[in-house]
Amino acid sequence: MGAAVSAAAGALDVVLLTMVYVLRLAAGAFMAQGTARCRRPEQTLTLVDWEADPDCRRVRETLCVLDIDVVVKPCPHRGTRFRHELDGGGRPPFLLDPNSGQRIAGGEAIIKHLWRQYGNEATPPMNYRLIRTGPLDKATGALASAIRFRDREGRCKVESSVPDEPLVLWGSEGSPFVARVREALCVLELPYVYRTAPKFNSVKRKEYKRRFGNMLSLARKNSGLIQIPLLEDPNTGEVLLESADIIEYLFRVYES
DSSP, X not given: OHHHHHHHHHHHHHHHHHHHHHHTTTTTSBOOBTGGXXXXXXSOEEEEEOTTOHHHHHHHHHHHHTTOOEEEEEOOBTOOSSGGGXXXXXXXXXXXXXXXXXXXXXXXXXXXXHHHHHOTTOBOOHHHHHHTSTTHHHHHHHHHHHHSOSTTTTTBOOOBOOOSSOEEEEEOTTOHHHHHHHHHHHHTTOOEEEEEOOBTOHHHHHHHHHHHGGGSOHXXXXXXXXXXXXXXXXXXXXXXXXXXXXXXXXXHHHBO
């Protein structure tokens, strides 16, 4: 009975997160053209992030579109682990860019910085341009956050142990399955490296296939597709596919 209820809840999660995906026009699922001509960060950026916040979602979409990896330090409601990194007691999103020495608060300021520094010669995909146009952006952003309203859906802190090293999540903002895992990482306040893997990213996908190709199904291997989310935990050596398995693992290992 418990397994059936859990499966039904997981299916509902995917339906609701697919609605978010549609509302946001799959922003973050596709890489911009011309990023190879742009400056790439030599040192990894850090984002203090709250999964449930609309401005944080816009920043993550932009990071995926520009194919920028980032260390994410989750700061959910009642979270304390990384709140000290917010300047002046502010709120997420907050970006630390060691390449420019800048500390930037606020979604729009961060997005402008990312395009100016790392996307000045890139062309954003059409769906990203559409969602960023006019009132559609704020309206769909607010509605997308309202759809996921329960505490464990990326909103409120769950007590957890602190990993020695950040976890690694391969994914993109356009996947409902990746979003489920990010929600779990957020409420558990687990820091992680977000390896952005938007569509049309041939370089990073080659790395994925080289390292994890043996974990893919035969159908995916034959079609040249990868599977996200994929979680690496350097603290235990675990590498996991499937969002349900990853979420079960995160709460079993880190919830306290």
